[in-house]
Amino acid sequence: MAFKNYILVCAGTACESSKGVALYEALEKELKAQGADTEAQLVKTGCFGFCEQGPIVKILPDESFYVKVGPEHAQQIVAEHIIKGRQVKELLYDKNQSSGASADNIAFYQKQQRIVLRNCGVINPELIDEYIARDGYAALEKVIFEMTPDEVIQELKDAGLRGRGGAGFPTGLKWGFTKNAAGDQKYVVCNADEGDPGAYMDRSTCEGDPHSVLEAMTIAGHTVGADQGFIYIRAEYPLAIERLENAIGQAREYGLLGKNILGSDFSFDIELRLGAGAFVCGEETALLASIEGKRGMPIPRPPFPAVKGLWGKPTVINNVETWANIPMIILKGAAWYSSIGTETSKGTKVFALTGKINNSGLIEVPMGTTLREIIYDIGGGIRGGKKFKAAQTGGPSGGVITAEFLDTPIDYESLMSIGSMMGSGGMIVMDEDDCMIDVTKFYLEFTVDESCGKCAPCRIGGRTNYNILDKISKGQGCPEDLDKLKTIAQAMRKASLCGLGQTSPNPIMSTINFFEDEYLAHINDKRCPAGKCKDLLSYTVIEEKCIGCTACARVCPVSCISGEVKVAHVINQDQCIKCGQCFDKCKFDAIHKG
Amino acid sequence: MAKMTLEELRNLRGSKKKEMTQRDGDKCAQIVIGMGTCGIAAGAKDAFDAFLDELNHNDVKDTRITQTGCMGLCFSEPTVEVAVPDMPRVIYGNVDAQVARRIVREHILGKSLVSDHIFDKPAQDIIK
Numbered sequence: 143m144a145f146k147n148y149i150l151v152c153a154g155t156a157c158e159s160s161k162g163v164a165l166y167e168a169l170e171k172e173l174k175a176q177g178a179d180t181e182a183q184l185v186k187t188g189c190f191g192f193c194e195q196g197p198i199v200k201i202l203p204d205e206s207f208y209v210k211v212g213p214e215h216a217q218q219i220v221a222e223h224i225i226k227g228r229q230v231k232e233l234l235y236d237k238n239q240s241s242g243a244s245a246d247n248i249a250f251y252q253k254q255q256r257i258v259l260r261n262c263g264v265i266n267p268e269l270i271d272e273y274i275a276r277d278g279y280a281a282l283e284k285v286i287f288e289m290t291p292d293e294v295i296q297e298l299k300d301a302g303l304r305g306r307g308g309a310g311f312p313t314g315l316k317w318g319f320t321k322n323a324a325g326d327q328k329y330v331v332c333n334a335d336e337g338d339p340g341a342y343m344d345r346s347t348c349e350g351d352p353h354s355v356l357e358a359m360t361i362a363g364h365t366v367g368a369d370q371g372f373i374y375i376r377a378e379y380p381l382a383i384e385r386l387e388n389a390i391g392q393a394r395e396y397g398l399l400g401k402n403i404l405g406s407d408f409s410f411d412i413e414l415r416l417g418a419g420a421f422v423c424g425e426e427t428a429l430l431a432s433i434e435g436k437r438g439m440p441i442p443r444p445p446f447p448a449v450k451g452l453w454g455k456p457t458v459i460n461n462v463e464t465w466a467n468i469p470m471i472i473l474k475g476a477a478w479y480s481s482i483g484t485e486t487s488k489g490t491k492v493f494a495l496t497g498k499i500n501n502s503g504l505i506e507v508p509m510g511t512t513l514r515e516i517i518y519d520i521g522g523g524i525r526g527g528k529k530f531k532a533a534q535t536g537g538p539s540g541g542v543i544t545a546e547f548l549d550t551p552i553d554y555e556s557l558m559s560i561g562s563m564m565g566s567g568g569m570i571v572m573d574e575d576d577c578m579i580d581v582t583k584f585y586l587e588f589t590v591d592e593s594c595g596k597c598a599p600c601r602i603g604g605r606t607n608y609n610i611l612d613k614i615s616k617g618q619g620c621p622e623d624l625d626k627l628k629t630i631a632q633a634m635r636k637a638s639l640c641g642l643g644q645t646s647p648n649p650i651m652s653t654i655n656f657f658e659d660e661y662l663a664h665i666n667d668k669r670c671p672a673g674k675c676k677d678l679l680s681y682t683v684i685e686e687k688c689i690g691c692t693a694c695a696r697v698c699p700v701s702c703i704s705g706e707v708k709v710a711h712v713i714n715q716d717q718c719i720k721c722g723q724c725f726d727k728c729k730f731d732a733i734h735k736g
Numbered sequence: 737m738a739k740m741t742l743e744e745l746r747n748l749r750g751s752k753k754k755e756m757t758q759r760d761g762d763k764c765a766q767i768v769i770g771m772g773t774c775g776i777a778a779g780a781k782d783a784f785d786a787f788l789d790e791l792n793h794n795d796v797k798d799t800r801i802t803q804t805g806c807m808g809l810c811f812s813e814p815t816v817e818v819a820v821p822d823m824p825r826v827i828y829g830n831v832d833a834q835v836a837r838r839i840v841r842e843h844i845l846g847k848s849l850v851s852d853h854i855f856d857k858p859a860q861d862i863i864k
Contacts, residue, residue, distance in 0.1 A: 263807030400739070503808045
């Protein structure tokens with residue numbers, strides 16, 4: 143016998159602390175007491191991600207969404223909702239929610255809106271039929287049989303779609319350049335060389351909905367007059383490659399790729415090109431060189447690829463997320479698309495939310511959503527109840543967004559104005575335990591490694607700045623270092639050949655701007671406020687607090703803690719490797735870190 | 737299938753659309769496993785095998801298992817969506833082999849939800 147109702151009680155860690163457990167027990171007791179335990183099943187759920195309003199109770203199947211529910215409400219919920227079938231109005235999140243209204247309609251769930259990820263997690267990505275069933279290839283039909291190429295370009299311009307790879311160039315404009323460029327042969331290229339640390343939006347899109355990329359590229363082929371497309375994807379994405387290859391095979395079989403698509407006189411085909419995972423190949427000119435079989439190094443622009451790209455021919459190149467937007471824009475229209483987002487940034491943005499956040503994951507929000515909504519409402523807040531310090535967007539080319547900007551709406555311009563950038567969509571959340579010098583060093587190490595070495599500002603500037611940061615993190619920095627960092631960063635921005643070198647100083651400039659005090663603490667006081675930089679740390683036993691339980695001495699991997707049972711212990715500073723295990727182990731807060 | 741004309745594509749779309757919406761209402765239970773890289777890395781293949789094995793073991797014939805891409809709940813991978821007729825559609829997180837077997841026994845056969853592993857769908861679906 144199935145139950146009539148299911149009471150879902152949030153038992154995520156955040157709600158756990160806000161009395162989720164007590165609530166669960168109270169509901170359990172009430173169900174039994176009122177003889178309703180055969181009517182409704184009580185279920186513990188994971189975090190709903192709406193912890194500010196917790197504990198949350200959701201009742202299925204009518205999807206009533208109760209917030210700030212305490213154990214004292216258990217009696218009422220069971221008596222009213224479960225037994226009499228009447229909602230407890232004062233606990234509803236949306237007080238006007240009528241009975242039977244779905245949780246989909248409440249504001250919280252609308253914080254996310256899925257356009258790019260519309261099919262991810264819904265369809266079987268290996269079956270073209272499921273994509274077709276969800277209006278797949280209907281946009282292609284429309285473009286081939288009902289629209290002129292100029293209408294398609296106008297639609298994209300009206301929609302306000304901007305490149306999702308990072309720079310935000312208007313897509314319609316780009317296509318227009320290629321369409322109007324002279325040339326017997328033109329190409330369409332998909333940039334799936336996703337390289338930012340912590341970013342996996344494009345991989346997930348290719349894995350979950352490969353046909354949306356193929357359809358969009360075919361639309362571009364028809365619009366600009368190209369008959370060949372290439373998807374440049376890194377070899378370290380084997381599953382995405384497998385699913386794309388499978389999708390290309392199915393599309394060819396159905397005649398959605400190949401000669402005379404759908405019986406028209408338009409022909410278009412797509413091939414994959416696998417990259418070796420060089421970060422610089424995400425830069426479009428380097429990417430095109432790599433497709434041509436040359437070493438992946440950038441060349442100065444202009445001319446832009448739209449006019450002179452692959453093998454010198456006009457080439458439309460867009461990133462995966464940009465492509466995945468296009469079929470929906472064609473199908474639902476520019477007016478619909480441009481109604482989502484902000485004045486200058488239309489549509490949605492996919493973020494890979496990672497770091498010190500409770501609900502890390504792949505999210506898609508309308509442009510203009512604030513960082514606070516992303517972190518606290520969708521992400522469920524900072525792990526372990528710690529304090530938010532900063533979020534990093536734009537990867538090695540981006541910067542940090544600090545707590546004072548939590549309410550800044552996220553779009554291209556506002557992120558730029560606070561020294562970060564949209565980037566491809568990696569968003570790494572950091573808490574009070576993260577050291578900004580350490581984080582900056584990490585990104586710089588990455589760009590130094592990935593610099594192709596062709597131009598001196600990037601090759602030498604990056605390395606020099608890394609060395610300075612390394613020095614600072616070891617407590618050997620001097621007051622002049624800050625100016626030196628800034629001077630080199632400025633030179634790199636102006637003189638580097640491509641985006642990699644021009645933007646790689648961004649993390650430095652951004653963290654110096656917002657966390658100068660942290661730099662100064664490292665330089666002047668030889669102190670790491672976050673307690674991250676090992677060379678500036680020391681662990682000491684606080685004698686008054688130590689009861690001599692020996693736990694620290696037993697856990698120390700280098701056996702540098704000595705002391706008798708019930709006598710205060712001592713850490714030998716010469717041998718200490720600063721692993722912090724004693725600090726974590728001590729139950730009496732008797733070890734001082736700093 | 738051979739290469740399609742416009743009309744054939746439209747017909748196929750119509751019939752598949754019907755098929756997919758009917759799925760929700762039919763007698764057959766459905767298990768959808770998120771098999772993106774994140775899911776697979778977290779053990780979705782083990783869960784998949786456990787589902788198959790447990791269904792066979794209990795001689796369950798009217799349950800369909802399919803795969804899909806990332807549902808976005810990467811912190812709780814592997815994620816699995818379960819739809820049983822006359823019960824609410826739910827998403828389970830952290831589904832290892834053991835939880836997969838519990839889902840078959842408690843949810844598919846026992847018609848009750850499996851505590852501690854239920855999550856909500858993260859976003860509304862824009863194509864209705």
